[in-house]
Amino acid sequence: MPEQQDWNALTDEDFRAIFRDWVEQNCPADLRFMRKQRPVFDEVAVWYHRLADKGWLSPVWPQEYGGMGLDAAKHIVYVEEWARLGCPRIPDHGIGLTGPLLIRYGTQAQKDFFLPRILTGEHVWCQGYSEPNAGSDLASLKTSAVREGDDFIVNGQKIWTTLAHCANWILLLTRTSNDGPKRQNGITVLLVDMTDPGVTVRPIPNLRQETDFCEVFFDNVRVPAANVVGEVDQGWALAKAVLGHERIFLGAPSRPEYAIKRLERLAEDRGAFDDPGFVARYARLRLDLYDLGSAFERFARVLRAGGDLGPDVSVLKIFCSELYQRITEEMLTVAGEEARLWDDLQTAEGEVDAMNLYLDSRAPAIFGGSNEVQRGVLAKGVLGLPS
Amino acid sequence: MTGLILDDEDGGLALLRESVASFAARHDGPSTFRNRRSSGADMDRATWTAMAEAGWLGLLLPEDLGGLGLGLPEQAVLSEALGRALVSEPVAQLAVFAGTLLTEASESAERTRLAEGLVSAAAIVAPAWQGRNGAAAPVEARAEGEGYVLSGTLEFVPAAGSATDFLVLARAGQEDMLLSVPADAAGLSHSLHPTLDGAQLGTLVLDATPVAAGKVLAGGNAVSAALEKAIAVTRLALAAEMAGIATRAIEQTVAYTRDRVQFGRAIAAFQVVQHRLVDMWSDAEFANASVVNAVETCTEEGGRAGDLAILAAKARAGDAAVTITRRAIHLHGAMGFTDDCDIGLYMKRAVALNATLGQPEELRLQFVARERAAA
Numbered sequence: 142m143p144e145q146q147d148w149n150a151l152t153d154e155d156f157r158a159i160f161r162d163w164v165e166q167n168c169p170a171d172l173r174f175m176r177k178q179r180p181v182f183d184e185v186a187v188w189y190h191r192l193a194d195k196g197w198l199s200p201v202w203p204q205e206y207g208g209m210g211l212d213a214a215k216h217i218v219y220v221e222e223w224a225r226l227g228c229p230r231i232p233d234h235g236i237g238l239t240g241p242l243l244i245r246y247g248t249q250a251q252k253d254f255f256l257p258r259i260l261t262g263e264h265v266w267c268q269g270y271s272e273p274n275a276g277s278d279l280a281s282l283k284t285s286a287v288r289e290g291d292d293f294i295v296n297g298q299k300i301w302t303t304l305a306h307c308a309n310w311i312l313l314l315t316r317t318s319n320d321g322p323k324r325q326n327g328i329t330v331l332l333v334d335m336t337d338p339g340v341t342v343r344p345i346p347n348l349r350q351e352t353d354f355c356e357v358f359f360d361n362v363r364v365p366a367a368n369v370v371g372e373v374d375q376g377w378a379l380a381k382a383v384l385g386h387e388r389i390f391l392g393a394p395s396r397p398e399y400a401i402k403r404l405e406r407l408a409e410d411r412g413a414f415d416d417p418g419f420v421a422r423y424a425r426l427r428l429d430l431y432d433l434g435s436a437f438e439r440f441a442r443v444l445r446a447g448g449d450l451g452p453d454v455s456v457l458k459i460f461c462s463e464l465y466q467r468i469t470e471e472m473l474t475v476a477g478e479e480a481r482l483w484d485d486l487q488t489a490e491g492e493v494d495a496m497n498l499y500l501d502s503r504a505p506a507i508f509g510g511s512n513e514v515q516r517g518v519l520a521k522g523v524l525g526l527p528s
Numbered sequence: 529m530t531g532l533i534l535d536d537e538d539g540g541l542a543l544l545r546e547s548v549a550s551f552a553a554r555h556d557g558p559s560t561f562r563n564r565r566s567s568g569a570d571m572d573r574a575t576w577t578a579m580a581e582a583g584w585l586g587l588l589l590p591e592d593l594g595g596l597g598l599g600l601p602e603q604a605v606l607s608e609a610l611g612r613a614l615v616s617e618p619v620a621q622l623a624v625f626a627g628t629l630l631t632e633a634s635e636s637a638e639r640t641r642l643a644e645g646l647v648s649a650a651a652i653v654a655p656a657w658q659g660r661n662g663a664a665a666p667v668e669a670r671a672e673g674e675g676y677v678l679s680g681t682l683e684f685v686p687a688a689g690s691a692t693d694f695l696v697l698a699r700a701g702q703e704d705m706l707l708s709v710p711a712d713a714a715g716l717s718h719s720l721h722p723t724l725d726g727a728q729l730g731t732l733v734l735d736a737t738p739v740a741a742g743k744v745l746a747g748g749n750a751v752s753a754a755l756e757k758a759i760a761v762t763r764l765a766l767a768a769e770m771a772g773i774a775t776r777a778i779e780q781t782v783a784y785t786r787d788r789v790q791f792g793r794a795i796a797a798f799q800v801v802q803h804r805l806v807d808m809w810s811d812a813e814f815a816n817a818s819v820v821n822a823v824e825t826c827t828e829e830g831g832r833a834g835d836l837a838i839l840a841a842k843a844r845a846g847d848a849a850v851t852i853t854r855r856a857i858h859l860h861g862a863m864g865f866t867d868d869c870d871i872g873l874y875m876k877r878a879v880a881l882n883a884t885l886g887q888p889e890e891l892r893l894q895f896v897a898r899e900r901a902a903a
């Protein structure tokens with residue numbers, strides 16, 4: 142196992158400097174600021190393995206499991222530097238989802254088997270929650286798991302499963318009972334090997350005409366009962382509990398920050414800063430981004446002081462995703478007649494992937510709890526409004 | 529509802545908040561607003577005197593000028609709390625703006641007299657420096673004997689009717705001056721214009737008004753520096769006051785919509801209403817975060833970073849206060865359209881403060897121009 146130290150004992154600034162230096166030297170230049178939001182494993186394998194060898198692949202897992210053991214404050218630095226340096230997103234469901242779930246609720250055998258394989262990249266995970274008829278209303282999910290001896294037999298379909306086509310394991314929410322008064326009871330978390338017979342993956346081209354997400358079909362797939370996480374029928378609470386301080390990152394300013402730099406590049410090249418109408422619109426976007434930084438800081442400070450995030454953190458996700466959209470919409474306005482071209486726009490300072498960002502920005506308002514769902518959370522959880 | 533979250537190690541800010549709350553229980557903001565409006569006064573003297581007794585008028589003034597010598601965090605918390613309680617006296621313009629001008633002025637007996645009067649409420653010291661477009665518009669000063677003679681017109685003078693002394697911006701040739709002119713000076717007259725927030729703003733006319741040499745408070749480059757400082761600090765106080773208004777307006781609207789039943793349910797149970805309330809709350813959260821950022825950036829860094837932070841905060845809080853109170857009126861239905869309902873007063877106060885020292889669009893353009901000039 143690579144050597145670790147007590148990162149949390151460093152100041153944020155010292156940690157930032159150490160992390161940045163190493164990343165600058167080790168993240169391959171051709172992988173920086175990738176056009177693709179969701180590269181598949183093979184495209185970024187070099188970077189994944191470098192991180193793994195260094196012991197920096199999983200920032201928040203405790204060190205005993207091969208993680209860096211970062212607290213929330215250092216994790217924020219890690220994520221900020223990652224974005225600032227334009228490192229590519231790696232298939233991270235094992236690191237961000239399955240790993241933390243097993244560390245908290247898994248059996249010793251599950252931890253011993255799965256965690257090291259995530260770190261080596263042998264197991265690439267995806268998240269099998271959504272179904273065709275269970276999106277925002279996730280608790281209505283129907284993919285069934287029926288006990289048969291030492292196994293569960295799984296039948297049903299998942300959809301929008303990001304990177305399922307390059308994953309070999311899936312974290313599956315299944316229905317094991319319909320008896321309880323609440324639909325939330327009777328849901329079980331299963332760890333499913335996607336190379337098993339009966340699993341079929343069909344990629345779905347997305348708005349950007351890339352294949353980021355897929356349909357996954359289960360036809361009498363046999364899963365050992367030892368692959369249940371936590372208790373049978375009690376999976377809902379587990380699935381909800383995994384996201385703790387990470388919810389802050391749904392509102393991290395990195396996407397709109399990147400987009401506004403591209404907008405500035407395009408606007409300078411096309412002379413838009415001479416147009417008072419553009420400058421006024423740009424000023425609004427620029428200050429929205431500036432104040433998103435102030436709002437993000439307010440929640441980051443709660444974490445730095447050792448506190449827990451409340452439901453109010455959803456305010457960042459809504460604002461951030463909508464700002465990202467508005468910035469990319471302005472890029473199309475500045476692009477004028479060119480705003481119907483698929484390819485990146487050329488400027489004296491380099492390319493601007495206006496259309497790419499415009500299309501990409503549709504997604505964050507939908508996933509991770511749609512913005513309407515988030516508003517519902519705030520209405521109930523913060524303003525205490527009645528049903 | 530969160531409000532401004534500032535570092536408060538010794539609990540001083542919490543105490544200040546409490547004392548404003550108990551003050552407001554004795555000097556009810558909305559009823560003072562209505563009384564002042566119907567009497568045609570430009571300020572409520574009882575409230576003003578009580579604020580002087582609490583030490584708030586000299587909060588930022590250094591101790592050697594008789595003030596409390598406190599900082600921006602305290603001023604922000606005071607202004608926020610006044611905004612929440614709709615205590616709508618001209619604290620920002622008279623205590624903060626005039627106070628800052630006096631702080632920045634050079635030492636003199638006149639400066640001391642004015643500062644002491646400001647702090648004790650024995651004097652009402654009104655800044656007079658703007659033209660019709662809001663920019664600095666110095667009146668003409670002509671040297672005569674030991675002193676000067678002033679001629680010209682100044683707009684948007686707060687408390688012009690109550691003022692005992694004016695801080696007048698003038699120019700002699702190329703040289704800017706800040707002079708103290710008593711309200712009863714020869715050739716000085718004013719007219720009053722009622723404001724949306726139940727007060728009066730004055731137009732001040734100086735017609736060959738003589739001013740003694742000892743009444744010059746500052747001259748040369750020091751004048752524009754003092755003005756810039758006063759504008760910046762006052763914008764921050766206004767931003768905090770508007771953040772307080774925004775936050776309180778949502779609290780009142782949440783309470784009203786939970787109470788009001790239509791179609792057999794509290795209207796707050798309808799999702800459309802809930803999402804509107806959430807958006808209003810979110811705008812207030814951002815206003816609060818922006819004001820906190822400005823207070824901290826000014827305290828810790830200052831310079832250009834502080835200037836930018838203040839521009840952002842005043843723009844953000846102004847937009848938030850105005851649009852939140854507007855949406856709040858809508859959610860109150862016809863009740864919101866009555867003069868009896870306080871929510872309308874909050875909206876009027878928000879619009880008035882938002883229009884003071886730069887509206888959001890203008891501030892945003894300044895922000896971008898300064899940022900891009902430095903890049």
Ligand SMILES: Cc1cc2nc3c(=O)[nH]c(=O)nc-3n(C[C@H](O)[C@H](O)[C@H](O)COP(=O)(O)OP(=O)(O)OC[C@H]3O[C@@H](n4cnc5c(N)ncnc54)[C@H](O)[C@@H]3O)c2cc1C
Nearest residue numbers: 268269270271276277301302303504507508509511513514
């Ligand atoms: C790029 C991308 C990647 C994804 N990756 C994954 C993944 O890896 N694994 C996975 O399990 N899922 C994934 N998802 C699915 C995602 O979790 C769902 O899209 C999300 O939960 C919304 O569900 P839905 O798409 O079925 O929309 P619906 O729930 O059908 O919503 C449609 C619209 O109706 C609105 N709406 C729904 N309910 C309400 C309500 N009660 N009140 C008001 N408005 C409402 C929504 O806000 C939305 O605008 C991904 C989605 C995207 C876009």
